[in-house]
Amino acid sequence: MPDVVHPALYPRNLFPSSNITLFWQARKSPQLADRSPIVPSGGTLGGGSAMNWTVYTRGQRSDFDSWSTEGWSADELLPFLKKLETYHGKGDKDRHGFDGPVNVSKGTHTCSRAEDAFVQAAAKLGYPEAHDLQSLDENNAIERYYRYVGLNGRRQDAAHRYLHPKLYDGDYPNLHVLVEKQVLKVLFDDDKRASGVVYQTNPKWLANPEYLATAYTAQREVHARKMVVCSAGANGTPGILERSGVGEAQILKKAGIAVLEDLPGVGADYQDHHLTLWSYRTNLTPQETINGYQDGRFDIEERIRNNDELLGTNGMDAQGKFRPTEAEVEALGPEFKKAWDRDFKEAPNRPLMILALYTCYYGDHSVLPDDAEYVSQANWTAYPYSRGHVHVTGPSMHDPVDFDTGWLTDAGDVDVRKHIWAYKVSREMWRRMPIFRGELAATHPRFPEGSKAAVIEKADGPVMTDDSSRIDYTAEDDKAIDQKVREILSTTWHSLGTCKMAPRERKGVVDKNLSVYGVKGLKLADLSIPPENVGANTGNTAFLIGEKAADIFVKELGLSSRNESHFQSRL
Numbered sequence: 001m002p003d004v005v006h007p008a009l010y011p012r013n014l015f016p017s018s019n020i021t022l023f024w025q026a027r028k029s030p031q032l033a034d035r036s037p038i039v040p041s042g043g044t045l046g047g048g049s050a051m052n053w054t055v056y057t058r059g060q061r062s063d064f065d066s067w068s069t070e071g072w073s074a075d076e077l078l079p080f081l082k083k084l085e086t087y088h089g090k091g092d093k094d095r096h097g098f099d100g101p102v103n104v105s106k107g108t109h110t111c112s113r114a115e116d117a118f119v120q121a122a123a124k125l126g127y128p129e130a131h132d133l134q135s136l137d138e139n140n141a142i143e144r145y146y147r148y149v150g151l152n153g154r155r156q157d158a159a160h161r162y163l164h165p166k167l168y169d170g171d172y173p174n175l176h177v178l179v180e181k182q183v184l185k186v187l188f189d190d191d192k193r194a195s196g197v198v199y200q201t202n203p204k205w206l207a208n209p210e211y212l213a214t215a216y217t218a219q220r221e222v223h224a225r226k227m228v229v230c231s232a233g234a235n236g237t238p239g240i241l242e243r244s245g246v247g248e249a250q251i252l253k254k255a256g257i258a259v260l261e262d263l264p265g266v267g268a269d270y271q272d273h274h275l276t277l278w279s280y281r282t283n284l285t286p287q288e289t290i291n292g293y294q295d296g297r298f299d300i301e302e303r304i305r306n307n308d309e310l311l312g313t314n315g316m317d318a319q320g321k322f323r324p325t326e327a328e329v330e331a332l333g334p335e336f337k338k339a340w341d342r343d344f345k346e347a348p349n350r351p352l353m354i355l356a357l358y359t360c361y362y363g364d365h366s367v368l369p370d371d372a373e374y375v376s377q378a379n380w381t382a383y384p385y386s387r388g389h390v391h392v393t394g395p396s397m398h399d400p401v402d403f404d405t406g407w408l409t410d411a412g413d414v415d416v417r418k419h420i421w422a423y424k425v426s427r428e429m430w431r432r433m434p435i436f437r438g439e440l441a442a443t444h445p446r447f448p449e450g451s452k453a454a455v456i457e458k459a460d461g462p463v464m465t466d467d468s469s470r471i472d473y474t475a476e477d478d479k480a481i482d483q484k485v486r487e488i489l490s491t492t493w494h495s496l497g498t499c500k501m502a503p504r505e506r507k508g509v510v511d512k513n514l515s516v517y518g519v520k521g522l523k524l525a526d527l528s529i530p531p532e533n534v535g536a537n538t539g540n541t542a543f544l545i546g547e548k549a550a551d552i553f554v555k556e557l558g559l560s561s562r563n564e565s566h567f568q569s570r571l
Contacts, residue, residue, distance in 0.1 A: 002304060004050045004157065006311040007107060007149050008290040009300070011360060013040070013051040019204075020044035020051050024235050024403055026388070031408040032486055039272065039405065039491045041235050045179055046159030047526075048233065052493055052539055054148040054155055054314045055356075056104045059534030059541055060321075061136040062349040066532045069501055069512050072548070074136055080547040081540070089146050091132030101161040102543060107149035108312030111288045111359050113435055114375070115144055115317035118357045121429035122320055124467045133321060139349055139535075142320030145356075148539060153312020158546065180205040182397055184219060185244040186228055186522060188260060194522040196223035200397070226557060227521050229549075234495035234528040235390055238267035239401065241499065241509075242392045246519060255394050261518035265500055265507035270388035271533055273354075273492040274407045275380035276419050276485055279361055280430050281438035281458065284373040288359060290315040291373060295365035315359040315375075321351035321382070321535060324421055332421060335412030339385070351382045351535045353422040355429075363443070369457075374440055377430060379422035380492050382535035385410035390498055407489055419485045420478060428471065431456075431464040443488070445480040453477045494538040499528035513552050525549035 003009045004020065013021045022043035028036045042048035058081060064074040082097030088105035089096070096104075119129050122142045130141035148156040166172045180202050187196040200217045230237050241247055245260030247267060252259050282289075287310060292298035303311060324332070329340050344350050361374040368374055388406025393399045408416050423445075430436055438458040447454050452472040456463060464471075473481075502508030504517045510529055516522040527542050534541050554560055 001044075002300065004044070004046070005154050005160070006304065007054050007147065007153070007155050007314045008293055008311045010051065010053055010314060011290070011294050011362060014362070018051075022235070024390070024401065026403045026405045029405070029407065029409075032489055033483075035487075037405050037407065037489075037491065039235065039403075039495060040493050041233050041495060044159075045163065045177070046157040047231075048493060048542065049148070049157040049539060050155070050159060053316065053537070055316055055319070055537040055539065056134065056146045056148055057319070057354075057536035057540060058134040058136060059536045060139065060349045060351070062347055063532065063534040063536075064136075067501065067530065069531070071512050072501070077544060077548065078136070080544055080551070084543045084547050087146075088151065089132070089134075091135060095132065095135045101165075102148060102156045103150040103161075104146050104156075105149055105151050106144075106317075107147055107314070108151075108153035108309040110144075110313065110317050111284065111315075112317075113288065114282075114284065114357055114359050117433035117435045118142065118318035118320075118429065119144065121432040124432055125425065125428055126325075127320055127322060137349065139321050139351055140323045142318060145316060145319045147314050147316070149312055149314065153307075153309065158543070162546075183230075183232065183240055184397060185240060186230065186246075187221065187223070188244070188519065191520065192260065192518070193520040194224065194228035196221055197228060224521070227523060227553065229523045229525055229553065231524070231526045231546075233526050234270070234498045235403075237524060237526055237528040238390050238498045239392050241266050241516070243395055246516065246522075247391070251391050255392050255399070257392070257395050261516075263504075263509060263516070263518055265502075265504070265509040267389050267391045267498050268387075268507050269497050269500065270390050270404070270406060270495065271384055271386075271497045272388075272405060272407070273380045273382065273494040273533070273538075274384060274386070274405070274415070274489050275378055275492045276423065276488055277362060277443065277490065278377045278379070278423065278426065279363065279374050279440035279443040280377060280436065281370075281372045281440060282375055282435045283437050284359065284375065284435055286373065289373045289375060290360045291365065291375075294360070316356055317359070319354065319356035322353050322355055322422070322425065323348075323351055324425075328421060332417045336414050336417045339412065339414045343383070353379055353418055353425075354382055354535065354537075355379050355422060355426050367442075368440075372437060377426045379419060379426055381415055381418045383533050384415055386415050405491075408486065416482055416485055419489070420481045423481055423485070424471065424473065428464065431471070432462050432467075434462060436462050445477070445484040447480050448474075448476050451477055451480075492537070494527075496527045496533060496538060497530055499524055500531040501529045502531040513556070514549055523549070523553065525553075 024039045061074040085097040085100040086103045087096035130138045133143035181199045184198045189195045200219045248264040249259045249262040356378045358376040386406045388404040391402045439455045441455045499509035514523045
């Protein structure tokens with residue numbers, strides 16, 4: 001599947017016609033200018049790792065420690081972070097792994113001009129280049145980023161790096177994989193022990209279009225003697241549990257589902273690193289961006305035949321973890337300062353926002369004003385205060401999902417203030433970059449007439465030459481930014497935390513061994529389980545949870561010694 005294996009094609013996974021992406025439409029929200037946001041997630045073998053942006057970022061030390069769970073502290077998880085990777089970067093050897101299944105590299109292409117521009121502009125604003133921003137400890141700096149791309153330019157997704165080798169090497173005859181299927185629910189015996197699952201064929205892969213309307217196909221069962229593991233992601237796992245009768249009793253009864261276990265945390269406290277994208281005009285060439293793969297200028301099949309090096313990039317060469325100065329904190333108002341003083345001031349390991357330059361335009365290329373290469377500035381909150389939920393409304397796959405992202409619903413509007421600050425910082429950077437040639441007005445705020453912060457649609461180069469000067473914004477300008485944030489706020493595809501690993505009385509769903517409370521033999525292993533967010537793209541955390549979960553399950557099943565002897569026999 002080209003859109004999976006070639007990283008530069010990942011924006012095509014956002015096309016509504018994509019066969020490998022699931023699209024979750026949320027409730028209309030007044031905080032989002034009455035929009036109904038849509039959140040993508042992985043719908044193919046390998047899940048999100050098969051269709052995401054392939055960004056290599058780890059959480060911070062304080063992130064994992066904040067989970068407050070035995071066995072899941074940063075020091076306890078570092079061996080698993082090292083185990084999963086073959087690292088081709090410049091970070092310290094004691095923090096990285098060099099013989100794991102997942103390669104981490106720069107891929108086959110780097111847009112050096114964009115990378116250098118981002119790094120140098122950030123430095124002018126006081127954000128230095130880090131030695132290794134993925135060490136768990138460095139912060140408030142930028143980095144020339146690595147990606148989940150091999151040295152051969154191929155995506156390093158979970159299916160290709162973990163599963164495919166075992167399917168093809170002949171050493172695992174009991175490993176069976178069913179694709180194009182949907183898990184309806186988990187089966188339980190009279191002792192509330194998980195005994196299997198009910199599944200059906202995904203109707204979009206069937207010839208009869210009527211199945212799309214009913215979502216009904218013949219159901220089959222697979223039975224388990226020892227353990228059932230659910231790993232359908234933060235959006236999908238709650239639905240499987242609820243259709244199985246595990247969840248908040250009131251929600252289940254309203255959906256017409258018999259209650260097996262009243263567990264209120266299921267589907268609650270949804271989080272996402274909500275994001276704003278701002279587009280800039282550049283003097284980059286077509287071969288320095290990945291726009292040509294989206295707008296039809298590149299013959300994709302020909303470039304694949306020729307093994308074009310541009311296929312081996314995700315277009316994101318530099319990114320940073322940013323914190324405001326104390327003066328900036330004060331300027332963001334009393335509610336923001338209260339939150340900052342409580343959650344960030346004495347926690348220097350925690351970034352407020354993550355900023356990245358993507359050499360790709362994610363909008364409608366046909367309406368761009370000229371043939372310049374437009375690219376995107378991505379700003380997203382590391383630790384959102386807003387919370388949402390995802391629940392079923394009935395017992396079948398056809399029943400609509402009650403999904404509320406919760407974006408920008410936090411008290412005091414702290415989350416939106418973060419985006420206002422990040423917009424100002426990133427814009428200061430952009431206006432200092434050698435590649436700057438203007439701002440795409442349609443993607444920027446509608447500033448009042450006469451504003452000193454007005455959009456510059458075209459320029460001959462950087463327009464800010466004094467490193468100490470700053471764009472002057474009025475209160476009315478801030479209102480314009482606030483409104484634009486609400487109009488364009490979107491997802492990072494980082495859905496998380498809907499079946500938390502936490503005490504049951506704190507809406508926890510699983511314990512430290514990933515066992516679901518109140519039932520037996522049922523485990524969860526995906527991004528639904530983090531109890532607190534991470535200041536990073538979540539792909540690495542998903543891999544980490546997989547490695548840690550495997551270690552737990554192997555030990556519980558008594559397979560460790562057998563695996564060791566099997567491995568030794570193959571040396």
